[in-house]
Amino acid sequence: MCHYEQILAILSIMVDIMPSKPPVVFPQEQRLLSAFGERLRLARLRRKLTTSTVAQRAGISRSSLYNAEAGHPGATLGTYLRVLAVLGLEADINAIAADDKLGRKLQDLALMPVTRPRLRTGRNSAPADRPEAADLGEQHPASADASRPGRKKAAR
Numbered sequence: 001m002c003h004y005e006q007i008l009a010i011l012s013i014m015v016d017i018m019p020s021k022p023p024v025v026f027p028q029e030q031r032l033l034s035a036f037g038e039r040l041r042l043a044r045l046r047r048k049l050t051t052s053t054v055a056q057r058a059g060i061s062r063s064s065l066y067n068a069e070a071g072h073p074g075a076t077l078g079t080y081l082r083v084l085a086v087l088g089l090e091a092d093i094n095a096i097a098a099d100d101k102l103g104r105k106l107q108d109l110a111l112m113p114v115t116r117p118r119l120r121t122g123r124n125s126a127p128a129d130r131p132e133a134a135d136l137g138e139q140h141p142a143s144a145d146a147s148r149p150g151r152k153k154a155a156r
Contacts, residue, residue, distance in 0.1 A: 022073040030071065049087075054087070
């Protein structure tokens with residue numbers, strides 16, 4: 001296989017792997033990306049760095065930098081991370097999804113014991129078909145122990 005054919009084979013594999021269109025982004029997500037890109041652009045301008053300088057230091061093309069600063073949904077996380085690193089803001093990446101309030105609430109709910117109503121069984125229980133038993137003041141054995149004289153109540 002000649003060199004030209006190898007290049008064509010690699011390009012055909014890349015075309016199959018790489019998405020042809022950027023992902024679909026909802027308006028709220030697009031606003032977030034645009035605001036993030038604008039913050040990157042302002043950080044670059046405060047440092048008086050040109051797009052060429054930042055792109056060269058980040059090892060990306062100027063068009064990739066432009067896409068990141070514009071909040072284009074096709075810009076990769078790696079591009080954002082490289083630009084943050086050039087601007088000295090790479091530690092800020094740790095703040096992304098660090099405070100997962102919804103996830104913690106869901107986890108807490110899953111860890112809570114399921115409280116189910118206790119079924120009354122035994123001879124002192126008042127079945128639904130015997131309403132007169134409930135009227136006579138019959139108590140559940142556990143609650144009767146607490147009210148007996150001479151018995152100490154357990155500390156709770």
